[in-house]
Amino acid sequence: MGKKLLMGNEAIALGAIRAGVNVVTGYPGTPSTEVLEVIAHNNPGDIYVEWSVNEKAAMEIAAGAAYSGARTLVTMKQVGLNVAADPLMCLSYIGVKGGMVVLAADDPGPFSSQTEQDTRHFARFSNLPVLDPATPEEAYEMIRYAFELSETVQLPVFLRPTTRVCHACGTVDVDDSREVNEPEGFVKDPKWVIFPSLAYRKHLHIEQLQHRLSEIFSQSDLNTVSGSGKLGIAASGVACTYVFEALEKLQAQVKVFKVGTPYPLPGAKAEEFLDGLEQVLVFEELDPVVEEELMLLCSSKDINVRILGKKTGNLPFAGEYTFELVCEALARFLGIQTEGADKTALPQLPVRQPVLCAGCPHRASFYAVKMAAKGQKAVFTGDIGCYTLGNAKPLDMVDTCLCMGAGITVAQGIKRTEPDTSCIAFIGDSTFFHTGIPGIANAVYNNTDITIIILDNSTTAMTGHQPHPGIGRTMMNSISEKIDIYGVVKACGVGHIVKGNPLDFKNSVELVKKAVAYKGPSVVIFEAPCIALFKPEVKNTVSEKCKKCRKCITEIGCPAISVDDGRVVIEPSLCYGCGLCVNVCPFNAIEKAEV
Amino acid sequence: MMNNQEIKDKKYDILIAGVGGQGTVLASRLLAAAAISQGSFARTSETIGMSQRGGCVVSHVRINSEKSSSIIPMAGADMLIAFELSEAARSLPRLKSGGCCIVNTQIIKPVSASLGTSRYDIREITDFIDKNSSQLYYIDGYRIANKAGSIKAVNVVLLGAAAAAGQMPFSREIIEQAIIENVPRKYSEMNQKAFRLGYDFILEKKAKG
Numbered sequence: 001m002g003k004k005l006l007m008g009n010e011a012i013a014l015g016a017i018r019a020g021v022n023v024v025t026g027y028p029g030t031p032s033t034e035v036l037e038v039i040a041h042n043n044p045g046d047i048y049v050e051w052s053v054n055e056k057a058a059m060e061i062a063a064g065a066a067y068s069g070a071r072t073l074v075t076m077k078q079v080g081l082n083v084a085a086d087p088l089m090c091l092s093y094i095g096v097k098g099g100m101v102v103l104a105a106d107d108p109g110p111f112s113s114q115t116e117q118d119t120r121h122f123a124r125f126s127n128l129p130v131l132d133p134a135t136p137e138e139a140y141e142m143i144r145y146a147f148e149l150s151e152t153v154q155l156p157v158f159l160r161p162t163t164r165v166c167h168a169c170g171t172v173d174v175d176d177s178r179e180v181n182e183p184e185g186f187v188k189d190p191k192w193v194i195f196p197s198l199a200y201r202k203h204l205h206i207e208q209l210q211h212r213l214s215e216i217f218s219q220s221d222l223n224t225v226s227g228s229g230k231l232g233i234a235a236s237g238v239a240c241t242y243v244f245e246a247l248e249k250l251q252a253q254v255k256v257f258k259v260g261t262p263y264p265l266p267g268a269k270a271e272e273f274l275d276g277l278e279q280v281l282v283f284e285e286l287d288p289v290v291e292e293e294l295m296l297l298c299s300s301k302d303i304n305v306r307i308l309g310k311k312t313g314n315l316p317f318a319g320e321y322t323f324e325l326v327c328e329a330l331a332r333f334l335g336i337q338t339e340g341a342d343k344t345a346l347p348q349l350p351v352r353q354p355v356l357c358a359g360c361p362h363r364a365s366f367y368a369v370k371m372a373a374k375g376q377k378a379v380f381t382g383d384i385g386c387y388t389l390g391n392a393k394p395l396d397m398v399d400t401c402l403c404m405g406a407g408i409t410v411a412q413g414i415k416r417t418e419p420d421t422s423c424i425a426f427i428g429d430s431t432f433f434h435t436g437i438p439g440i441a442n443a444v445y446n447n448t449d450i451t452i453i454i455l456d457n458s459t460t461a462m463t464g465h466q467p468h469p470g471i472g473r474t475m476m477n478s479i480s481e482k483i484d485i486y487g488v489v490k491a492c493g494v495g496h497i498v499k500g501n502p503l504d505f506k507n508s509v510e511l512v513k514k515a516v517a518y519k520g521p522s523v524v525i526f527e528a529p530c531i532a533l534f535k536p537e538v539k540n541t542v543s544e545k546c547k548k549c550r551k552c553i554t555e556i557g558c559p560a561i562s563v564d565d566g567r568v569v570i571e572p573s574l575c576y577g578c579g580l581c582v583n584v585c586p587f588n589a590i591e592k593a594e595v
Numbered sequence: 596m597m598n599n600q601e602i603k604d605k606k607y608d609i610l611i612a613g614v615g616g617q618g619t620v621l622a623s624r625l626l627a628a629a630a631i632s633q634g635s636f637a638r639t640s641e642t643i644g645m646s647q648r649g650g651c652v653v654s655h656v657r658i659n660s661e662k663s664s665s666i667i668p669m670a671g672a673d674m675l676i677a678f679e680l681s682e683a684a685r686s687l688p689r690l691k692s693g694g695c696c697i698v699n700t701q702i703i704k705p706v707s708a709s710l711g712t713s714r715y716d717i718r719e720i721t722d723f724i725d726k727n728s729s730q731l732y733y734i735d736g737y738r739i740a741n742k743a744g745s746i747k748a749v750n751v752v753l754l755g756a757a758a759a760a761g762q763m764p765f766s767r768e769i770i771e772q773a774i775i776e777n778v779p780r781k782y783s784e785m786n787q788k789a790f791r792l793g794y795d796f797i798l799e800k801k802a803k804g
Contacts, residue, residue, distance in 0.1 A: 003631055004631070005624065005628055005631055005637055005639070030643070111642075135638075164664070164666070167640065167642075167643045168638065168639060168640040168641075168665035169624070169627060169638065169640075169641075169665075170665075171631055171636045171637050171638070241662070241663055241664035241665070242664050244662045244663065245660075245668070248663075322666065323664060323666060323668040323669075324668065327668075344687075344727055346684060346685065346687075346688070346723070347722075347723045348713075348716065348719070349681050349684060349713075350681055350704065350707060350708045350714065350715040351708075351713035352650050352651050353705070354615070354648040354650040355705075356648070357649070389648060393712070394710065550709075553709045554710065557709075557710065559649050559706050561709065562704040562709045563704075564704075
């Protein structure tokens with residue numbers, strides 16, 4: 001294929017195909033999503049690829065395939081790894097036969113996540129090795145090595161890219177050859193059954209493996225030492241690229257330890273780096289993993305080098321690193337004077353919070369619930385998806401957001417503490433299948449009087465429209481039986497379930513009122529497709545009758561509606577003709593026009 | 596004039612700034628593909644995910660910065676292609692002094708500006724851009740894209756404009772070839788027209804001085 005511009009996630013995907021991956025599972029989550037999609041789109045035909053219902057399922061399916069000798073890849077974002085933590089922790093004891101790579105993408109910043117948690121901690125916690133790419137080109141090479149290493153040590157191996165690797169592009173020399181791995185199949189053996197006695201023996205084994213992994217990594221060219229002097233820089237992941245650029249700018253010569261395998265720390269290589277140094281400054285985004293490992297090494301080997309980084313206040317814990325931040329810290333460490341940046345004050349600029357798209361059916365659902373609950377004491381618990389954006393003003397309809405599936409359960413906790421409050425939980429269709437169902441079962445079992453609004457837009461919209469069990473389409477291009485949300489809720493024993501189209505405003509308000517009034521758990525399923533799934537047939541326009549009261553703007557906050565030269569206008573390229581503004585306008589000044 | 600090898604090895608950083616949905620990602624991919632096709636090394640970084648829902652988006656295109664990060668340092672960009680007026684102002688601190696700046700005059704008011712919780716003062720923003728850039732070209736990309744067949748082609752109109760500004764280290768033909776190779780065939784002709792119209796608009800502007 002030659003030299004090609006590849007996004008980090010594409011590079012990882014093509015690298016996995018080249019490495020002969022047999023089975024790929026995952027759950028969508030920014031910034032990891034494209035890895036699985038690119039494998040599915042470039043499937044030579046013999047790779048099994050699926051979106052699983054959640055990360056725990058994905059991890060277990062990948063484990064089963066790896067037990068059977070398949071090379072397997074499981075993909076997720078960092079918080080998805082929390083959902084998969086149970087199988088992961090046990091799997092590190094059980095081990096694998098076929099190479100198994102756990103791709104967990106971290107999100108320094110964060111750009112699209114609830115936390116800035118660091119997967120390298122999970123690697124240390126679970127005693128599993130982790131590879132930390134600095135660029136898409138490096139990720140392309142690392143994924144192949146990850147499969148080989150996994151088979152060598154019979155353990156899952158983490159590949160942990162960050163947003164600036166996943167969603168950055170590099171020029172990659174793509175190799176069209178492909179390794180062939182023919183899985184042997186599952187061979188029955190007591191080693192696959194985790195009993196306490198086996199767990200004890202496996203614990204001894206995995207602790208010993210840590211030393212072996214450290215030795216393997218010390219030999220690996222993923223870890224390099226360059227330069228000389230009494231001052232050293234250690235860097236891991238994307239921080240390496242900022243360090244190299246800053247060293248070029250400052251024209252500084254120092255000893256540099258580029259760490260591609262933060263855990264287990266390549267001990268011998270690290271000692272080679274520390275030899276002759278007085279001080280080391282560690283650059284790594286998120287948590288001080290390499291920093292702590294270097295401190296431990298210095299302490300256990302009685303090496304007298306001072307390790308500086310986050311723990312010593314030289315660098316921040318939170319947020320992503322930048323060239324400026326790294327360059328300034330580096331200059332201070334090396335005692336180099338730099339000119340302060342020329343800071344021209346910006347004029348006041350408009351704030352652009354992400355918002356629900358114009359025409360998004362979630363806006364109509366939120367507005368209907370808001371109107372139905374008007375005058376009542378109510379708490380609205382949200383969940384993870386596009387509809388988290390319902391918290392923005394003027395809708396202001398998300399009072400809590402914790403993690404996948406938590407809207408339904410947090411509502412139950414609030415209800416138990418404030419029985420006179422209407423507790424209304426929102427959840428999307430994909431999140432419903434991910435972790436929503438146990439929460440509904442819990443509400444029925446404990447007869448907790450909450451109302452659950454299921455926002456079914458027939459897709460996983462936030463991450464770029466992945467199919468899910470309610471849609472039936474799979475990543476192998478087959479169609480399976482659609483799982484009916486109504487039927488599942490019914491089977492859970494919910495006593496009051498109704499369906500409606502949220503764009504039918506008046507009816508929607510009535511449906512919500514009745515559901516909230518019902519004693520016991522109730523469910524409203526709002527069905528209307530995401531606007532990305534169809535082309536609009538009508539658009540809305542503002543007529544002469546407009547009195548400029550701006551209620552259409554102040555009530556629903558649609559991004560297609562704005563005020564231009566004192567007139568209220570609807571931008572035709574954004575409008576989907578959902579008609580919510582028609583319902584809001586007190587003067588019937590908004591009309592429908594055919595496209 | 597630089598010879599071919601010098602052009603191929605020239606370091607050049609382009610920042611593309613806009614609002615989610617304007618097609619900045621395709622624009623940066625086309626520039627990077629053009630660079631690679633002439634044997635240069637390209638690196639880009641884009642805003643993907645939640646911010647795409649009407650938020651600010653920036654794409655960094657770095658040519659021949661193999662050992663550097665994918666993010667252009669402050670005051671480091673050789674060229675800024677802004678897809679929206681206020682986003683031009685927001686991203687100007689990343690442009691080198693003396694760098695080239697293409698500004699689409701289109702205005703996208705966020706909900707916060709309509710609600711009155713934030714301000715969009717066109718005059719103040721334009722003054723700031725005028726004061727802080729030396730090689731500056733304004734272009735009504737929205738209108739020109741419409742003329743080419745679809746307002747969605749605004750990204751390619753602006754690439755045409757950027758190519759005509761005459762600073763990028765690759766020829767017009769190489770970018771046009773990248774458009775042909777990377778845009779779906781049914782939109783190819785429209786995009787080629789969009790590129791030409793953007794290119795010609797800036798050439799005429801330059802001719803008029």
